[in-house]
Amino acid sequence: MAERxxxxxxxxxxxxxQELVKKRRSxxxxxxxxxxxxxxxxxxxxxxxxxxxxxxxxxxxxxxxxLALTQFLMxxxxxxxxxxxxxNIYDPLAEAAIADHVDHEARVSSERTTAxxxxxxxxxxxxxxxxxxxxxxxxx
Amino acid sequence: MPVVFAAEIxxxxxxxxxxxxxLTLVITYWASRRASSADNFYAAGRGITGFQNGxxxxxxxxxxxxxxxxxxxxxxxxxxxFLYSIGFLVAFLTVMFLLAERMRNAGKYTIADxxxxxxxxxxxxxxxxxxxxxxxxxxxxxxxxxxxxxxxALVGFDFTVAVLLxxxxxxxxVVFGGMLATTWVQIIKAVLLMFGIVxxxxxxxxxxxxxxxxxxxRAEEAGRGEGSTFxxxxxxxxxxxxxxxxxxxxxxxxxxxLPHILMRFFTVPTAKAARxxxxxxxxxxxxxxxxxxVIGFGARAILGQGGVEAAxxxxxxxxxxxxxxxxxxxxxxxxxxxxxxxxxxAFATILAVVAGLVLSASAAVAHDLWSSIIRKGxxxxxxxxxxxxLAALGIGVIAMGVAILGGExxxxxxxxxxxxxxxASANFPALLLALTWSRFNTAGAVTGVLFxxxxxxxxxIISPIVWGGAPGxxxxxxxxxxxxxxxxxxSIPLGFLGCYLGTILxxxxxxxxxxHELYVRSxxxxxxxxxxxx
Numbered sequence: 273m274a275e276r277x278x279x280x281x282x283x284x285x286x287x288x289x290q291e292l293v294k295k296r297r298s299x300x301x302x303x304x305x306x307x308x309x310x311x312x313x314x315x316x317x318x319x320x321x322x323x324x325x326x327x328x329x330x331x332x333x334x335x336x337x338x339l340a341l342t343q344f345l346m347x348x349x350x351x352x353x354x355x356x357x358x359x360n361i362y363d364p365l366a367e368a369a370i371a372d373h374v375d376h377e378a379r380v381s382s383e384r385t386t387a388x389x390x391x392x393x394x395x396x397x398x399x400x401x402x403x404x405x406x407x408x409x410x411x412x
Numbered sequence: 413m414p415v416v417f418a419a420e421i422x423x424x425x426x427x428x429x430x431x432x433x434x435l436t437l438v439i440t441y442w443a444s445r446r447a448s449s450a451d452n453f454y455a456a457g458r459g460i461t462g463f464q465n466g467x468x469x470x471x472x473x474x475x476x477x478x479x480x481x482x483x484x485x486x487x488x489x490x491x492x493x494f495l496y497s498i499g500f501l502v503a504f505l506t507v508m509f510l511l512a513e514r515m516r517n518a519g520k521y522t523i524a525d526x527x528x529x530x531x532x533x534x535x536x537x538x539x540x541x542x543x544x545x546x547x548x549x550x551x552x553x554x555x556x557x558x559x560x561x562x563x564x565a566l567v568g569f570d571f572t573v574a575v576l577l578x579x580x581x582x583x584x585x586v587v588f589g590g591m592l593a594t595t596w597v598q599i600i601k602a603v604l605l606m607f608g609i610v611x612x613x614x615x616x617x618x619x620x621x622x623x624x625x626x627x628x629x630r631a632e633e634a635g636r637g638e639g640s641t642f643x644x645x646x647x648x649x650x651x652x653x654x655x656x657x658x659x660x661x662x663x664x665x666x667x668x669x670l671p672h673i674l675m676r677f678f679t680v681p682t683a684k685a686a687r688x689x690x691x692x693x694x695x696x697x698x699x700x701x702x703x704x705x706v707i708g709f710g711a712r713a714i715l716g717q718g719g720v721e722a723a724x725x726x727x728x729x730x731x732x733x734x735x736x737x738x739x740x741x742x743x744x745x746x747x748x749x750x751x752x753x754x755x756x757x758a759f760a761t762i763l764a765v766v767a768g769l770v771l772s773a774s775a776a777v778a779h780d781l782w783s784s785i786i787r788k789g790x791x792x793x794x795x796x797x798x799x800x801x802l803a804a805l806g807i808g809v810i811a812m813g814v815a816i817l818g819g820e821x822x823x824x825x826x827x828x829x830x831x832x833x834x835x836a837s838a839n840f841p842a843l844l845l846a847l848t849w850s851r852f853n854t855a856g857a858v859t860g861v862l863f864x865x866x867x868x869x870x871x872x873i874i875s876p877i878v879w880g881g882a883p884g885x886x887x888x889x890x891x892x893x894x895x896x897x898x899x900x901x902x903s904i905p906l907g908f909l910g911c912y913l914g915t916i917l918x919x920x921x922x923x924x925x926x927x928h929e930l931y932v933r934s935x936x937x938x939x940x941x942x943x944x945x946x
Contacts, residue, residue, distance in 0.1 A: 311660070331625050
């Protein structure tokens with residue numbers, strides 16, 4: 273699959289990429305654990321604490337409904353937080369990590385033909401664009 | 413097409429339907445004049461903006477089951493109906509955090525593109541295509557049957573005519589307009605649906621002085637009648653505790669394995685646009701699901717227990733009946749008009765969903781099976797698009813046939829539940845692990861998909877719902893030791909287990925090397941498919 277003139281492992285080792293992955297993971301992983309836990313806790317309460325969930329908080333508003341509304345709130349807050357963090361932190365890091373390769377890629381991709389794409393799609397490594405590599409070479 | 417109309421045709425509803433159909437045909441004509449490359453056919457040239465895609469995802473996702481089904485369940489059972497809304501919405505966090513951007517960066521047209529990126533191409537594509545086609549088939553047939561039942565009830569067409577009509581228009585959009593037409597049908601539908609539900613909600617809220625608590629109170633009061641199953645707390649519909657947990661799990665993970673939703677991320681130019689489209693969809697879908705409560709509770713407060721019979725099986729007609737009542741009641745101009753508009757919106761809703769489904773299924777057949785397996789990548793892009801169109805035709809005709817043969821007796825929600833369970837058990841584990849686990853390999857993906865599909869299908873086959881074990885019905889000889897209607901809680905772990913076992917038990921190690929490329933590409937977008945230049 274290494275028809276591209278890009279040293280993927282070198283990018284992977286670069287400090288910018290490592291920082292991108294670390295920073296993104298430090299938000300996404302806890303956030304995912306949190307939302308799955310909070311959601312499943314709600315589902316478990318609905319299954320096993322039915323009486324409590326049906327109790328009234330204020331007139332017709334039940335405990336279950338209040339908790340259900342907090343699920344909506346959670347989705348919107350986490351969605352917006354991720355959007356903001358992406359724009360401020362992850363996107364600049366991702367750009368920095370691949371900065372050396374983007375100009376190069378733009379040049380190569382304009383040369384890349386449909387035939388090469390098909391070659392890649394069929395699983396064989398295309399050789400055309402690899403010859404355009406200077407020093408970094410393929411990943412092989 | 414044989415024109416066999418049922419006795420009573422609702423002329424006004426027919427007029428609204430015609431306007432919507434005419435509008436979608438104009439879009440299809442416009443889209444068909446654009447270049448017909450594979451990028452255009454499968455991915456609308458990757459030129460859809462984040463906001464447009466957010467609308468289109470909503471249009472793809474909010475099926476008639478969401479609109480009429482959930483409103484109906486809330487009307488009948490109260491709180492338990494609302495649980496579906498929450499699962500369907502929270503699922504978008506799974507999509508956003510784990511898949512949306514990575515899919516955009518790593519894939520081209522189908523789920524299989526992401527798997528075959530680092531795994532052995534042919535087995536990976538076959539496995540992914542099996543997962544995709546199973547999900548699409550069950551979902552598509554469910555939507556077709558739903559369409560037939562609804563159009564029959566709302567406009568007065570015969571069930572068969574209604575299914576043929578839906579199928580024909582669906583195929584028109586896909587075959588002539590590809591992803592571009594499908595996307596715009598979905599966008600228009602999302603706008604119409606939001607407009608409809610907001611207007612209806614305002615009418616309902618106006619009756620209670622715009623005080624939601626008062627709506628809750630009135631719904632509860634109206635739900636106290638004899639024979640009522642309505643409750644503001646859980647437990648009236650989803651009685652089996654473990655089944656509820658299983659459903660909850662299938663809903664929150666299933667969306668991240670739905671091929672027609674994931675395919676939408678290939679239509680935007682960048683991962684950034686994919687991300688913003690998920691957040692846009694979250695707001696639209698979240699707003700929609702909040703309002704399903706207003707509609708469901710409004711129907712309970714206004715139609716009362718007396719409206720249960722008219723709401724039909726599963727309460728599907730509660731929302732249209734409520735619209736008629738809000739407009740002034742049956743027989744009045746306002747009532748007829750409001751009913752016709754809501755019926756038209758429900759119809760547009762179904763069309764947009766089935767078009768997206770058929771497109772994703774045809775991509776799996778043409779791009780994954782035909783192009784890569786049969787022709788081994790040697791055919792031209794033009795040929796692949798033709799095959800995709802033929803595949804769409806074939807899939808559409810089969811779905812119409814099964815829907816008509818199975819008829820109204822097919823249980824719609826059971827098939828949608830099955831589609832979500834297969835998506836969560838077969839597609840989601842393999843996709844997630846291919847993108848994040850360096851050790852993952854071809855054997856793991858194939859085993860995982862097979863474990864997921866077979867266990868979900870097998871468990872559904874032995875489930876009480878298949879054996880006629882409706883809640884409270886006498887023992888029908890079903891398997892006594894197994895009483896789950898949703899297989900998720902067993903089949904999802906089995907899907908992951910299959911991926912794990914297949915991986916560690918096989919000696920294949922080559923997939924780790926290409927993981928570096930997939931990993932960097934999916935995280936940064938370097939080398940991702942570009943938008944077509946127009």
